[in-house]
Amino acid sequence: MNMTEAGARLHGGTGALRGGMFAAMVAALLAALIFSIGAGRFSVTPGRIAEIILQWLANPSAPLESIDQRIVLLVRMPRVLIAAVSGAALAVGGAALQGVFRNPLVSPQVLGISQGAAFGGALAILLGYAGVTLLGFAFFFGLSALVIVGLLARINGRTEIVTVILSGMVVGALFAALVSIVQFVADPNTSLPAIVYWLMGSFSTATWARFWLGLPGLAIGLVAIWLFRYRLNLLSLEDTEARSLGVNPDRERWYVFVATALMTATSVAVAGIIGWIGLVVPHAARILVGEDHRVLIPASAILGAAYLTFIDTLARTLTSAEIPLGVLTALIGAPVFGILLRRHFSRVNQP
Numbered sequence: 001m002n003m004t005e006a007g008a009r010l011h012g013g014t015g016a017l018r019g020g021m022f023a024a025m026v027a028a029l030l031a032a033l034i035f036s037i038g039a040g041r042f043s044v045t046p047g048r049i050a051e052i053i054l055q056w057l058a059n060p061s062a063p064l065e066s067i068d069q070r071i072v073l074l075v076r077m078p079r080v081l082i083a084a085v086s087g088a089a090l091a092v093g094g095a096a097l098q099g100v101f102r103n104p105l106v107s108p109q110v111l112g113i114s115q116g117a118a119f120g121g122a123l124a125i126l127l128g129y130a131g132v133t134l135l136g137f138a139f140f141f142g143l144s145a146l147v148i149v150g151l152l153a154r155i156n157g158r159t160e161i162v163t164v165i166l167s168g169m170v171v172g173a174l175f176a177a178l179v180s181i182v183q184f185v186a187d188p189n190t191s192l193p194a195i196v197y198w199l200m201g202s203f204s205t206a207t208w209a210r211f212w213l214g215l216p217g218l219a220i221g222l223v224a225i226w227l228f229r230y231r232l233n234l235l236s237l238e239d240t241e242a243r244s245l246g247v248n249p250d251r252e253r254w255y256v257f258v259a260t261a262l263m264t265a266t267s268v269a270v271a272g273i274i275g276w277i278g279l280v281v282p283h284a285a286r287i288l289v290g291e292d293h294r295v296l297i298p299a300s301a302i303l304g305a306a307y308l309t310f311i312d313t314l315a316r317t318l319t320s321a322e323i324p325l326g327v328l329t330a331l332i333g334a335p336v337f338g339i340l341l342r343r344h345f346s347r348v349n350q351p
Contacts, residue, residue: 018295021288025299029084029306036080036313037072044068079206082214082270083312084305086203087277089218089263091304094278095285095296096225096256099232101165107278108264111164111257112171114275116145117268119175122182122195135213135269142265145171146257158250164257200324201272203312210270217266224259225297232256232293274308274325276333281307283337 038044044052052072055062064070093108101110108114120141124134152167153160179199186192225232234247235256242249267274285299308325311332315323 018289022295022299022302025288025302025306029302029309032306032309032313033080033084036083036309037076039313039317040071040076042067042071044072074208078208078211079203079312080309082206082211083203084309085215085218085222086267086271086274087281087304087306087308088301089222089267089304090274090277090308091281091285091300092222092225092297093260093263095282095293095300096228096232096260097278098282099236099293099296100253100256102236104283106165107275108260109172109275109278111149111168111261111264112145112175113142113261113264114268114273115172115175115179117142117265118199118273119178119182121198121269121272122179125195125198126182126186126191128191131210132213135210135266138269139217139265141175142268143261145175146261150254150257164253197324198272199326201274201326201329202315202322202324203271204316204322206270214266214270217262217269221259221263221266222301224262225256226301228252228256228259229293229297232297236291236293271325274329276329276337277304277308280333280337 034046034049037049038046048068049072052069056069056073064073090108094106097106097108097110098104117138120137120139121134123141124130124137129137148171149164149167152170153163155163183192183195186195231247231252234242234245235249235252237245239249264278281304282296282300285296285303288303289295289299311325311328315325315328
């Protein structure tokens with residue numbers, strides 16, 4: 001029995017089967033988190049990780065006396081947690097947009113938000129800003145891209161899906177050109193390498209301060225999409241059918257767009273552009289739990305968190321120099337997506 005047949009069986013299966021699938025996904029996420037905290041040049045065993053975390057929870061103000069305590073609590077935990085939350089946010093954003101657009105090839109990048117946030121971050125680095133200011137620049141321009149898309153796509157008081165996609169492509173191309181201009185004028189000895197490395201994606205600068213700074217945007221977007229999971233099923237229908245069921249598709253699509261923009265812009269602000277998560281992970285979740293957004297959204301969140309945590313661990317442990325995340329996600333995501341795409345169309349076109 002292949003994965004597609006397994007997914008089809010689960011679609012019509014019992015709640016127990018679906019519960020077992022979620023238990024397996026949660027176990028995979030916990031394994032990825034523990035592995036990521038323990039792996040590295042200075043490895044820490046799972047037992048020691050549990051002991052350190054329990055001691056910290058019992059007395060958070062106690063001084064960190066040993067090296068492994070400092071590595072686990074100050075270096076790896078904030079990085080692992082922000083990677084997990086970012087992975088969940090990007091995957092959920094992709095699942096929501098694919099449902100709204102009724103198109104499996106849509107990802108958060110289609111609205112031009114990533115490109116806008118990338119321009120903001122690159123501009124901040126060019127001007128010599130870092131930390132909170134860089135986050136603010138990326139977030140502001142990411143949301144600005146969404147606003148421009150909204151203005152372009154609003155024609156005669158209505159917003160059609162096709163105009164949103166085309167407007168997103170236009171705005172994305174515009175901000176990509178602006179990023180190229182920033183790179184062109186950047187100092188090749190100082191700011192240009194920093195801009196290029198940041199654009200390729202990395203959690204190497206993760207700290208507790210950056211985690212708490214990015215968490216609100218990611219968490220608010222995740223909770224908003226989760227609360228909207230019932231409406232996503234209705235928005236996946238044709239507009240006339242959705243209106244007959246009491247849904248205002250134009251207005252409610254924008255709720256999804258704003259929540260996705262919030263998550264995407266925050267993710268780009270804290271770690272640069274990380275592609276393929278929002279495209280590949282929802283497909284994997286759909287194979288496992290089906291099309292119903294009430295279960296697809298939490299499944300995408302769990303798988304996205306586990307996937308990006310694991311990829312980030314590979315990025316910092318495979319070689320002595322850290323590999324940019326965007327390179328790894330493309331190397332893994334592109335072939336996987338190609339396989340999924342062939343299976344999807346071979347099933348759809350089956351006589």
